[in-house]
Amino acid sequence: MESYSEIANLLRKANNVLFITGAGVSADSGLPTYRGVGGLYEDQSTEDGIPIEEALSGRMLLSRPEISWKYIWEIGAACQKASHNRAHEVIAAIEAMKPESWVLTQNVDGFHRTAGSKNLIEIHGHIFDLFCVRCAYRVDTRTFFSASASPPDLPPKCPQCQGLIRPDVVLFEELLPEKEVQKLDQVLDSEIDMIFSIGTTAVFPYIIQPVLMARKSGKPTVEINPALTDLSNLVDYHLKTGAAEAMDRLWKMLQN
């Protein structure tokens, strides 16, 4: 309880808060936190006998798109069945109070968008944004597949040029989207008063680095994760609680 009130006090004083979120936040929406894009695959191998890192790699998408799309479709279907939770809502509500705040998310489910976050860096992309690899065609998944049977013939083809349609997510072996990286650089160059890392496994440098930077400049750092991660010993506070419960408790504290 002590930590919650201390964190709420620090949060009250902060103007620019950076929330870094990972699969643990979506876990409270019912999405599993396993490894892989969208976090759906606990095992190394898929039912096709191919490691998930390979099935969901940029190379596989180009050489055997039907394999990649089988798993892309599963992830999309799981995301579509779920929706944002209390953690996403509280983060969006804090941004509404403190408009300089940002969310950096590894999640591709778009739940921060639907919860109302505006200052959003989706560093691994968004599963419902589709585009053609050949022409400028872009479409939302729900529009694109609304007329088709479920599941439709995969891989989908561009209605304009018959090129391959793919989701705007970062597959294994692919580079991070430049636009999102630039946004992140700008945020990290600006004054950040406080950092939360919520439900991340923190294996990526772009997750650890902001926390290390904040620590160096004496800004408060909070981790919310039932498990221990690489960050747990680096942060000022580690709340070993699920994201939705912890954020709801913090929100109630903030109202006092």
Ligand SMILES: [Zn+2]
């Ligand atoms: Zn096209």
